[in-house]
Amino acid sequence: MDKNEILAKSRRENQYKDPVEQAAFQKANDAALTVGIIVCVLLTTLHRQMLGVADFGVWTVDWAIMATVYIVRSVKLRKKSDLVLALLGVGLFLGFLWFYLRSELGIF
Numbered sequence: 001m002d003k004n005e006i007l008a009k010s011r012r013e014n015q016y017k018d019p020v021e022q023a024a025f026q027k028a029n030d031a032a033l034t035v036g037i038i039v040c041v042l043l044t045t046l047h048r049q050m051l052g053v054a055d056f057g058v059w060t061v062d063w064a065i066m067a068t069v070y071i072v073r074s075v076k077l078r079k080k081s082d083l084v085l086a087l088l089g090v091g092l093f094l095g096f097l098w099f100y101l102r103s104e105l106g107i108f
Contacts, residue, residue, distance in 0.1 A: 033069065036062045056100040063093035 001009075040062045047055040067089030074082035101107040 029069065033066060036065065053103065056096050056103060059096040060093060060100045063089055063096055067093050 040058045043058045044054050047053070067086060070082050070086035070089050073079070074086045098108060
């Protein structure tokens, strides 16, 4: 491939992708994941203080969201670190789902 072909291919691949917008979206995504964890900690603490038991439902939802984010990132970016985080997120989601089903619904 010559220089012009490479540039044309790059333009096609990066069409509608503003680097500043992508960076802002990435920061917003990271902030949302952090806020999600903080809210889960607060809700779980409040639930435990008020009712005496932990609420695993909020953690189940949070880890499902996180697992999805890292699965998509690992597929799109092909980064091993994102794949590891995706697998960890899926494992935590399944664990919290099991705790939720067991504690709230009496299954298992």
